[in-house]
Amino acid sequence: MGxxxxxxxxxxxVAYAAKAVDxxxxxxxxxxxxxxVVEKLAEFVANGELDAEFIHVESEHSALSAVVxxxxxxxxxxxxxxxxxxxxxxxxxxxxxxxxxxxxMSIATRAISAPINIWCDHSDFMAASDTGWVMFMALNAQEAxxxxxxxxxxxxxxxxxxxxxxxYDGFWLSHTVEPVEVLDxxxxxxxxxxxxxxxxxxxxxxxxxxxxxxxxxxxxxxVQLHEAVEKSREVILRAFDEFGRSFGRTYRPVDGYYTEDAxxxxxxxxxxxxxALAYVEEARRSGVKVGLVNVRQFRPFxxxxxxxxxxxxxxxxVVDRAINSGSAFVGPxxxxxxxxxxxxxxxxxxxxxxxxxxxxxxxRRDFDEITRRSLAYLGKRMRDVKQHYAFIGVRE
Amino acid sequence: xxxxxxxxxxxxxxxxxxxxxxxxxxxDSWRVLRPVIDQERCIRCRICWTYCPExxxxxxxxxxxxxTGRAYRIxxxxxxxxxxxxxxxxxxxxxxxxxxxxxxx
Numbered sequence: 085m086g087x088x089x090x091x092x093x094x095x096x097x098v099a100y101a102a103k104a105v106d107x108x109x110x111x112x113x114x115x116x117x118x119x120x121v122v123e124k125l126a127e128f129v130a131n132g133e134l135d136a137e138f139i140h141v142e143s144e145h146s147a148l149s150a151v152v153x154x155x156x157x158x159x160x161x162x163x164x165x166x167x168x169x170x171x172x173x174x175x176x177x178x179x180x181x182x183x184x185x186x187x188x189m190s191i192a193t194r195a196i197s198a199p200i201n202i203w204c205d206h207s208d209f210m211a212a213s214d215t216g217w218v219m220f221m222a223l224n225a226q227e228a229x230x231x232x233x234x235x236x237x238x239x240x241x242x243x244x245x246x247x248x249x250x251x252y253d254g255f256w257l258s259h260t261v262e263p264v265e266v267l268d269x270x271x272x273x274x275x276x277x278x279x280x281x282x283x284x285x286x287x288x289x290x291x292x293x294x295x296x297x298x299x300x301x302x303x304x305x306x307v308q309l310h311e312a313v314e315k316s317r318e319v320i321l322r323a324f325d326e327f328g329r330s331f332g333r334t335y336r337p338v339d340g341y342y343t344e345d346a347x348x349x350x351x352x353x354x355x356x357x358x359x360a361l362a363y364v365e366e367a368r369r370s371g372v373k374v375g376l377v378n379v380r381q382f383r384p385f386x387x388x389x390x391x392x393x394x395x396x397x398x399x400x401x402v403v404d405r406a407i408n409s410g411s412a413f414v415g416p417x418x419x420x421x422x423x424x425x426x427x428x429x430x431x432x433x434x435x436x437x438x439x440x441x442x443x444x445x446x447x448r449r450d451f452d453e454i455t456r457r458s459l460a461y462l463g464k465r466m467r468d469v470k471q472h473y474a475f476i477g478v479r480e
Numbered sequence: 481x482x483x484x485x486x487x488x489x490x491x492x493x494x495x496x497x498x499x500x501x502x503x504x505x506x507x508d509s510w511r512v513l514r515p516v517i518d519q520e521r522c523i524r525c526r527i528c529w530t531y532c533p534e535x536x537x538x539x540x541x542x543x544x545x546x547x548t549g550r551a552y553r554i555x556x557x558x559x560x561x562x563x564x565x566x567x568x569x570x571x572x573x574x575x576x577x578x579x580x581x582x583x584x585x
Contacts, residue, residue: 184493292496
């Protein structure tokens with residue numbers, strides 16, 4: 085079977101990926117804030133294209149709980165959600181990671197209520213970033229497809245055994261249609277084969293999963309999780325390399341564009357990076373030395389890879405699509421970027437620009453404004469920055 | 481106490497490989513009040529056995545004859561290794577044959 089390029093929304097691109105890796109169990113809450121990803125999977129199961137159990141549950145809390153149970157029993161599992169649904173999954177996310185269950189979930193990233201808003205930002209994704217999951221953010225529908233396939237190889241790697249989340253921007257990617265090269269089941273399974281797992285629930289060999297751990301035991305298991313997340317860094321790189329060899333598209337934890345000689349480096353995540361790149365190419369033509377880093381891997385945060393692209397810069401502008409109000413950092417992406425610099429004693433102005441909350445469009449003009457405001461700090465140091473953050477595209 | 485294993489040595493994800501290992505975890509230290517059964521007053525109704533959430537009430541084949549001459553073929557004992565001292569047995573006993581007395585360390 086050859087690969088084919090078909091027009092797909094981000095949602096359907098993810099559904100085709102879950103089908104390609106032949107998932108065994110899917111559990112999902114079927115209504116808002118759900119997206120068409122599980123609707124398509126339900127269709128695949130109903131018409132016999134995918135041999136899987138599809139469990140309709142009464143909440144996202146139950147959806148993730150159901151796949152946690154199925155994963156504990158050794159199944160390859162999938163679930164998907166967004167926004168409030170992800171928040172409802174939050175407590176189970178920690179359980180999946182510390183129990184070391186290779187659950188894969190897609191997140192069409194959306195704003196969190198209130199006010200009620202179903203459109204894109206990264207508030208939901210960022211709220212889940214302390215759960216011990218490996219987390220990726222796709223740049224386009226093709227990446228949403230590819231990263232979902234890669235997620236299974238990474239999650240089920242015996243050195244990792246961790247849940248993986250693949251984010252892709254709500255609406256901008258989830259509901260717009262792009263040409264996507266779809267992997268077929270044979271090649272996807274060759275790349276991400278279902279693997280033997282040492283600990284699964286089996287009546288023939290009874291074990292206990294998810295027990296109580298008293299103060300004498302708990303701390304050790306949280307350290308195990310921490311070490312596994314750190315270990316995943318090299319496994320992810322190997323999985324991306326193998327993906328490139330198998331399918332011709334090589335991903336990295338971050339992408340750098342024009343960063344070698346850039347005086348201002350923009351750092352962005354998700355579909356806005358596509359707009360940012362269009363801006364950067366335009367600005368380069370008029371002589372503005374601006375570069376771009378797209379962050380694809382958010383957890384574990386790729387400090388080394390990111391730093392290589394910014395260590396020659398004069399100013400760094402982080403573009404955040406979420407707010408952590410009351411924190412010292414304001415934007416969540418900013419906190420990781422700023423600490424990456426701080427740990428290396430790198431003292432240039434690092435600015436934070438919060439954009440595009442609740443589905444507001446992020447345009448090339450916004451990136452132009454961000455770049456101009458950043459250039460004003462060229463030659464200065466962090467302590468010269470009076471206010472390190474600004475909101476772009478908001479009405480005063 | 482023996483040295484506990486470090487995080488590298490423990491089974492991944494807090495899996496417990498030995499079935500039924502929780503019986504080795506004695507919960508007697510949780511107890512503040514200790515139930516004591518008065519075998520004279522006990523009418524062997526089994527209500528304490530039914531209600532005990534642990535279960536830490538044990539039915540034993542131990543004949544007992546009260547001073548008034550009533551003979552029973554069985555008796556109830558408390559498993560003090562696991563009794564947490566919740567007092568449900570004393571509360572439910574219809575003849576007040578169970579008294580909660582203070583644990584003395």
